[in-house]
Amino acid sequence: MIESSYVVIHSHVSEFPEPMTLRTGDGVLVGERYDGPEGWPDWYFCTAPDQEPGFVPAQLLDRHVDGSAKMLEDFTNRELDVVEGQVLQGNRQLNGWLWAVRISDGATGWVPLDKVRLQD
Numbered sequence: 009m010i011e012s013s014y015v016v017i018h019s020h021v022s023e024f025p026e027p028m029t030l031r032t033g034d035g036v037l038v039g040e041r042y043d044g045p046e047g048w049p050d051w052y053f054c055t056a057p058d059q060e061p062g063f064v065p066a067q068l069l070d071r072h073v074d075g076s077a078k079m080l081e082d083f084t085n086r087e088l089d090v091v092e093g094q095v096l097q098g099n100r101q102l103n104g105w106l107w108a109v110r111i112s113d114g115a116t117g118w119v120p121l122d123k124v125r126l127q128d
Contacts, residue, residue, distance in 0.1 A: 011099040013127040020123045022087035026060035029084045038069060038077050048104035065102045088117030096124060
């Protein structure tokens with residue numbers, strides 16, 4: 009994966025303190041598609057045993073007609089709290105979000121793409 013440096017242009021604080029952590033092959037029940045004002049496409053509200061419910065990108069779900077799905081790869085929906093001016097290293101974008109590492113302390117998580125810009 010190609011990594012790029014980003015700078016935070018707007019702060020972001022997670023509203024979900026208990027992220028899901030799923031492994032390849034784990035089963036989930038797929039609920040409603042996210043339909044918020046931000047326009048983040050193809051995130052589905054999922055539930056899994058012994059996990060708080062949360063959103064999972066459609067690309068990572070092997071969906072079945074009964075509403076269940078299997079995870080196609082490891083995934084966590086942990087969001088990264090960031091403040092304006094912080095520098096991040098990002099290596100994956102999915103549906104309006106960036107998987108990033110906060111350079112100052114190595115913390116990892118998802119950040120909305122509209123909160124960052126590529127660093128010059």
